[in-house]
Amino acid sequence: MPGPDPHDDTSRDYERFEKEQLAQDRDATSVDTADIDDTTAQNLVKDLIDTDVVTPVPEDQVLVHEPSGTAFDSTTQLAVFHRGWMAGRDADAEAE
Secondary structure (H helix, E strand, C coil), rough: CCCCCHHCCCCHHHHHHHHHHHHHHHHCCCCCCCCCHHHHHHHHHHHHHHHCCEEEEECEEEEECCCEEEEEEEEEHHHHHHHHHHHHHHHHHHHH
């Protein structure tokens, strides 16, 4: 008895469609951090230091993001992290 016609098999189409939908969902919920240049990062980190969200530790040459307890040696990494962290908090608040 012959099997199903391989030309009628749409499972790969469905899998591809599902992967595309998941990727679009991730893109829609992600925060755009590509626009953070050095100047923007330095200004954001300065503001975070002024509001006691970030503590500089000069002897270790790191910046500590106080709400998360995470240390960074790069202002750009810290700025990107903080934007993502805030977006996650905002998403959690909206879900409640």
